[in-house]
Amino acid sequence: MAPPRPSAYRKSLGRDKGKDTLYIVSAESRQLKEAEKDQMKKLNNRLVNYVDKVHDLEMTNRMLAAENQKLRKISKTEDVNVAEIYDDELKRLRERVEELQTANAELEIEKDNIHYELQEVIVKLDSANEENKDLTKEVKSLSKDVDDATIERVSLEAKIENLQEALQLEKQVHAAEMENLRRQVQPVEAPVLQAEQPSILPDLNDAIQKVRKQYEAFNAKSIEDLDAFYKEKVESLTKQLKAANEEIRDLRVDNAEKRKLIHQLEMELEALRGKNDGYERNLEAVEDRHARELADYQDKLVHMQGDLEGAKQDIGKYLKDYQDLNSLKLSLEQEIAIYNKILMGEESRIAVIDTKAVLIANDSHRSSRSSSKSSSKSSSRHSSPDRSTSDIVEEMLEKDGKEQSTGVISVSWKVKGGTVRPVKPFHPISDAEQLHKAMKGIGTDEGVITDILSNRTKAQRFVIAKHYEEKYNKVLLKELESELSGDYLTTVQHLMWRKSVLDAHALRKAIKGFGTDEAVLIEILCTQSSKEIANIKQDYQEVFERNLEKDIESETSGSFKKFLVAILGADRPADSGTVVSNLAEADAKVLFELGVKQWSPSHDRFLEIFTQRSYQHLWYLFKQCWPKLTNEDLIESIEKGCPKDLVRGLKTLIRYSTCIPPLYYAIQINESLTGKGTEEKLLTYIVTTRSEVDLIDVKEEFERIYHVKVEKRIEAETSGNYKKILLALLD
Secondary structure (H helix, E strand, C coil): CCCCCCCCCCCCCCCCCCCCCCCCCCHHHHHHHHHHHHHHHHHHHHHHHHHHHHHHHHHHHHHHHHHHHHHHHHHCCCCCCHHHHHHHHHHHHHHHHHHHHHHHHHHHHHHHHHHHHHHHHHHHHHHHHHHHHHHHHHHHHHHHHHHHHHHHHHHHHHHHHHHHHHHHHHHHHHHHHHHHHHHHCCCCCCCCCCCCCCCCCCCCHHHHHHHHHHHHHHHHHHHHHHHHHHHHHHHHHHHHHHHHHHHHHHHHHHHHHHHHHHHHHHHHHHHHHHHHHHHHHHHHHHHHHHHHHHHHHHHHHHHHHHHHHHHHHHHHHHHHHHHHHHHHHHHHHHHHHHHHHHHHHHHHHHHHHHHHHHHHHHCCHHHHHHHHHHHHHHHHHHCCCCCCHHHHHHHHHHHHHHHCCCCEEECCCCCCCCCCCCCCCCCHHHHHHHHHHHHCCCCCCHHHHHHHHCCCCHHHHHHHHHHHHHHHCCCHHHHHHHHCCHHHHHHHHHHHCCHHHHHHHHHHHHHCCCCCCHHHHHHHHCCCCHHHHHHHHHHHHHHHCCCHHHHHHHHCCHHHHHHHHHHHCCCCCCCCCEEEHHHHHHHHHHHHHHCHHHCCCCCHHHHHHHHCCCHHHHHHHHHHHHHHHCCCCHHHHHHHHCCHHHHHHHHHHHHHHHCCHHHHHHHHHHHHHCCCCCCHHHHHHHHHHHCCCCHHHHHHHHHHHHCCCHHHHHHHHCCHHHHHHHHHHHC
């Protein structure tokens, strides 16, 4: 407590306490008294004005209530509960939104079914075209075989005719030869010789007869052989001709059947084409109708959202007016109570001083000193001389504020938001085409990639990736990974991944292999809400098919393992904007009585406070309640006395909770840019994950603390396309 300052009423010489004492009221004390009287008059005037305002407000309130009651009696209407009307309207709007979402889902399903049928028709059409091509090729090959068989038949017929002509010629030659031979073998009339004259020539008739017989036999045999040969030849040619004719007839029949089948397939193809055209027209009509209905639903949704925002603003305005009136009422009641207390003390003190001043003017110097001393004693009983009136008012205000405290403290801060906002109008197909052109051919246009990805929200990037895969049958992220490299590629991956998937990859990398990167585990798990931790665990299970809690339990040990497992339980409440001060003060007392050296996960209450309290609750605990218990710096106490394996985790948790998020991440960015080198991973993680949340506030906090813009620091510490995409996200 501060030492009392000297009294404003100077004490003079006097007698003993039990006898009459003399006081002299100087000009300085009189001026002080008059100044206090003027101040009291002003305070009284203010009090009267406040009282008049309160009376006027009460009268107006009564008049309005009476008029309202009168109007209700006239109209015979009951009291209207605005909250119920608002809740009913909100419930109706939510049901309408759910209906619209259901209708949208049904339309999506119908669209997918039609698309699936169209794909089936296209597949059938392609198979029919392939079969038609095969049949056409087969018909062409068969036509060639028919032509070859026809040519062979014609050649065989020509050969037969030539053979017949040769046979006829051979017959004629044979006949001529036989005629010549017959002529040669005719008997010649020999001259009659005298009997008595013996002939000198041999008798050749018998020889000629023998030769003739032999020749005739040979001729007959040769004719028979020739006839048999030609007959056999003719029969074989006839059989070949008959087989060729049968084959030609079969080919003609087969060709006719193939032509019928081709004609039938062409008719079916035309029918399928017509059906395909009809499906395409129906699909276009359905897409147009779906687009129109979606636009109508979106317009209705925007209109409903506008109405909802208007209703929220109206309710907020009414609530603010009510809170202002309530706070005004409380302040007036406090001031009235304060002024009543002041008036009771000051009136008695001023009345005593005025009475003694009159006695000083009429009585002697002795009676003047006596009255001065008595007035000093009287004033000392009502008001302490070492405090002014304003000190007394402030003390009473604090006392009344403590007496009227409800125990619920509002803890919230306004956030301007992120630098990346949704683009309107949004054309995902055009963006997908531009990205494809940027990666097509030799080289990559990183400027187009930076311009598109840094100016679209994560949800819009997912839509672009979906259209890219549908149009080019390729995964956008894999195409980007094949074209990019280094820190620029890492930034693009951060922009294309969900934050929970990004954190899951970081945790897996920190756990996997030899040793554990505890800094990554602490930075991610100690700065996430319960919902975010649940999403990380789910994505970790889906991506790596492993359980995150079991992996952390197997890679950590001791109290650090218990601390992380308790955080992974995801029992931390969400920040609601209010804190129950009594509970925060009780938690602070428990931690203080426990002692920093005894902070350990083996204590259930320690785990409950650090893992099952909201960040705003911890903010109030460490910023408001803890300093009332001790003057020691909490972070220094943790570094000195807390178990070593918990120091970094507790420091991170306390720093994150005692700083608002923009301030915390501004400090993190500065730490990543200071030192010998730049921590690109930390810098990339903060810029990409906060770009849609509160990066504007992070930039302002950075400039407020370090008196330089974060863009200049990043521009000086980075280079190339990595610098360009970071600056684009910060713009």
